[in-house]
Amino acid sequence: MLGRGVGAEIACTGPGGLFSREVRELVSSADLAVLNLECCVSSRGCPWDSPGKRFHFRAPPQAIDALADLGVACVTLANNHALDFGYPALADTVEHLSAAGIAVTGAGMNLDRAQAPALLEASGQRIAVLGVTDHPADFAAAPDRPGVAYANLHSGTPGWLTDQVRALAQHTDIVLVTPHWGPNMTTRPAPYIRSAARALTEAGATLVAGHSAHLFHGVAGRVLYDLGDFVDDYATDPVLRNDLGLLFLVTIDEHGPQLVEAVPLTLRYSHTELAAGADRHWIRSRFTSACAALGTAVRDHEGRLVAELGSER
Numbered sequence: 001m002l003g004r005g006v007g008a009e010i011a012c013t014g015p016g017g018l019f020s021r022e023v024r025e026l027v028s029s030a031d032l033a034v035l036n037l038e039c040c041v042s043s044r045g046c047p048w049d050s051p052g053k054r055f056h057f058r059a060p061p062q063a064i065d066a067l068a069d070l071g072v073a074c075v076t077l078a079n080n081h082a083l084d085f086g087y088p089a090l091a092d093t094v095e096h097l098s099a100a101g102i103a104v105t106g107a108g109m110n111l112d113r114a115q116a117p118a119l120l121e122a123s124g125q126r127i128a129v130l131g132v133t134d135h136p137a138d139f140a141a142a143p144d145r146p147g148v149a150y151a152n153l154h155s156g157t158p159g160w161l162t163d164q165v166r167a168l169a170q171h172t173d174i175v176l177v178t179p180h181w182g183p184n185m186t187t188r189p190a191p192y193i194r195s196a197a198r199a200l201t202e203a204g205a206t207l208v209a210g211h212s213a214h215l216f217h218g219v220a221g222r223v224l225y226d227l228g229d230f231v232d233d234y235a236t237d238p239v240l241r242n243d244l245g246l247l248f249l250v251t252i253d254e255h256g257p258q259l260v261e262a263v264p265l266t267l268r269y270s271h272t273e274l275a276a277g278a279d280r281h282w283i284r285s286r287f288t289s290a291c292a293a294l295g296t297a298v299r300d301h302e303g304r305l306v307a308e309l310g311s312e313r
Contacts (some may be wrong), residue, residue, distance in 0.1 A: 045085030078106025106131025
């Protein structure tokens with residue numbers, strides 16, 4: 001989330017100060033970096049008016065430089081903040097990202113564009129990234145209306161989504177589905193989320209990497225249930241510790257994910273760095289227990305938490 005206090009930090013000190021050198025080096029070591037951008041990037045628009053909506057996140061156009069400098073190749077905009085400042089701000093967001101060479105999925109100027117995957121190539125592999133969100137319904141794109149790729153996963157995984165995953169699996173080497181699912185501040189995936197994850201992997205998704213809770217969840221097989229947060233200015237829950245996170249490094253070959261390494265992070269106000277000491281110990285304990293609940297063991301190896309990929313219980 002690059003708006004509000006993070007946006008003010010960018011305006012004051014530039015985009016280079018959001019991440020420590022070590023975090024930047026880890027991201028740049030990947031063949032492909034993908035994230036959920038939970039804000040619009042624009043200087044236009046008015047706050048979206050809907051019952052119960054408390055937060056509106058808009059980043060300045062300069063925020064795109066923070067993503068470009070980090071080496072981000074693709075973002076999903078399928079989330080509950082992409083339309084925080086209306087359709088003009090969404091259009092600006094897509095335009096700014098495209099101008100920086102960053103691919104977009106999960107939102108667009110009509111339904112076809114919102115549901116379209118981002119198609120990329122890395123290390124000779126053809127990669128499709130597909131973004132979708134299960135909230136809010138009033139952000140949903142329509143054939144003649146901008147918006148996000150919305151799927152009411154509570155009622156089951158819709159056929160258009162599984163059909164699209166199957167088609168992409170036939171024509172690309174890797175299909176990454178990145179859903180924005182579930183409520184905030186939960187510590188484990190809800191049953192409907194686990195059902196949706198199974199439907200997506202059975203349809204041919206190589207990897208499912210979810211988000212929305214603002215807390216990292218466990219890993220099971222081809223599914224990273226929630227990535228947690230990466231950079232923001234959010235208030236910290238002293239028990240749930242949403243100021244502690246993970247950077248996920250996933251190694252994939254023709255058979256699917258072979259290695260999932262999670263690097264502990266500390267999220268300070270508008271700045272992310274590697275976790276150490278008590279913070280790292282807390283993250284290791286929490287991630288180990290979250291994975292164990294899904295039938296996955298975790299080992300500590302050279303500063304990284306390695307999930308032993310197996311079958312979900």
